Amino acid sequence: MAGFPYAEQFGVNRTLPEQGLDRESVLAMLKSMAEAENPKWEGGQCSGTMYCGDHDHYDFLNAAFAYFSYVNALQRDLCPSSTKFEAEIIAMTLDLLGASSLTGTEPVGLVTMGGSSSIAHAVLAYRDRNPTKHTPNIVKPETAHAAFAKAAHLFGVELRVAPIDPTTTQVDVDAVRSLIDQNTIALVGSAPNYGYGTIDPIGALGQVALEHGIGLHVDACLGGFILPFGRELGYDVAPFDFSVPGVTTISADTHKYGYALKGTSVLCFADKALRNDQYFYLTDWSGGRYCSPGMDGSRSAGLIAATWAAMVHLGRSGYRRYATEIFATAQTMADAVRAQPSLRIMGRPSFLFAFTADEFDVYLVNDFLRTRGWRLNGQQYPNALHMAVTRPQTQPGVTGRWASDLADAVVYAKEHAGEPAETGAYYGGVPGGPTDEADAFIKSMMALIMDRQTSIPPA
Numbered sequence: 001m002a003g004f005p006y007a008e009q010f011g012v013n014r015t016l017p018e019q020g021l022d023r024e025s026v027l028a029m030l031k032s033m034a035e036a037e038n039p040k041w042e043g044g045q046c047s048g049t050m051y052c053g054d055h056d057h058y059d060f061l062n063a064a065f066a067y068f069s070y071v072n073a074l075q076r077d078l079c080p081s082s083t084k085f086e087a088e089i090i091a092m093t094l095d096l097l098g099a100s101s102l103t104g105t106e107p108v109g110l111v112t113m114g115g116s117s118s119i120a121h122a123v124l125a126y127r128d129r130n131p132t133k134h135t136p137n138i139v140k141p142e143t144a145h146a147a148f149a150k151a152a153h154l155f156g157v158e159l160r161v162a163p164i165d166p167t168t169t170q171v172d173v174d175a176v177r178s179l180i181d182q183n184t185i186a187l188v189g190s191a192p193n194y195g196y197g198t199i200d201p202i203g204a205l206g207q208v209a210l211e212h213g214i215g216l217h218v219d220a221c222l223g224g225f226i227l228p229f230g231r232e233l234g235y236d237v238a239p240f241d242f243s244v245p246g247v248t249t250i251s252a253d254t255h256k257y258g259y260a261l262k263g264t265s266v267l268c269f270a271d272k273a274l275r276n277d278q279y280f281y282l283t284d285w286s287g288g289r290y291c292s293p294g295m296d297g298s299r300s301a302g303l304i305a306a307t308w309a310a311m312v313h314l315g316r317s318g319y320r321r322y323a324t325e326i327f328a329t330a331q332t333m334a335d336a337v338r339a340q341p342s343l344r345i346m347g348r349p350s351f352l353f354a355f356t357a358d359e360f361d362v363y364l365v366n367d368f369l370r371t372r373g374w375r376l377n378g379q380q381y382p383n384a385l386h387m388a389v390t391r392p393q394t395q396p397g398v399t400g401r402w403a404s405d406l407a408d409a410v411v412y413a414k415e416h417a418g419e420p421a422e423t424g425a426y427y428g429g430v431p432g433g434p435t436d437e438a439d440a441f442i443k444s445m446m447a448l449i450m451d452r453q454t455s456i457p458p459a
């Protein structure tokens, strides 16, 4: 396999070495790889993924992690501290997401391993809450994250997909309504969605959910820890949390704009009964009476401690300060897009904006931006690019570089209009929409990429 990472520098481990390497050598290798990779995002040209970016913050979280990295949070008698951390993470997140406005219910939560995990636990909870619906379905906006499709697939729930209004990129609420039947267990809305950074009309979805007596999950994996502060700062963020009647669960990722280490998210429930329905029990097992709050067994107490550390260290003022900088930077960067008449911002974005182009393939813009070190995320139907603004973009000089590189990229795209874009083939889908053959081909390419990420090259 060509290009196996670091094969030339460090070789390939095909078997467990008989004699282990000394710690210094191992750490030197790790340091060298991290130092080679960090510059890809440190300069502020990478969309999303590195939400904080401050190495001193990561050092602090790593120190918090180290105290409990070897502890299993499933064995609570050994680590009562995990209960303090987990319960407080949940309480602080519920408070941030408007749980105090709930009456007559007991709001609770789960700390999970990431956004997809929170979404999966929510779908599982709705399914198990509705045991008499033998062919349950959920209705999600087309833009809601792929994790809903994954969860539906895993738990035997039918996924119904509602179209969006192409101008606002928000879900068409009438279409949602028309997809509901007696087997619908929950609706989904995003705050905001991954593709366009736009927020679905959560108030209207809540009304529909209440009319039908079904759940409404708000996917605030991206927005949960930044939109509340955007609202406080006066940005145009419609209510999306438990203050909206009808909202029954919210996912909010601590490992994104919560600025924690990778590997945690919070799933909030308006009512305890829904969460507890997906608790797993095996009381008659020879290994002892077993119970776990979610799908995982052993969990790292270190990650829970580091997440708690991030939250109590930053506090509201820290999150607000970061949100101030990120929202302002996002506005400046989106204005640079608006300054290019051939580019079109999609809907009313938040801290994440997406744009497309009508007179050329916007992936041509991406082709050029890549040569200047930018790493944007790509969408399809229509082809579009997005930038999720994070702290690295708030560094001095980044927005200026963005404006001038984008202007040059548009010149390049116009000069090459009509030519195939290099970066479009994988993310951009196939011209003329998906066909069965093209879909099978794309899936086989994706499988190849995933296989390669977990395989050593042939000897």
Ligand SMILES: Cc1ncc(COP(=O)(O)O)c(C=O)c1O
Binding pocket: 114, 115, 116, 117, 145, 147, 190, 192, 193, 194, 219, 220, 221, 222, 253
């Ligand atoms: C809106 C939204 N929901 C869910 C997810 C899934 O989160 P994770 O990658 O942590 O599983 C993402 C990831 O980017 C997201 O943007």
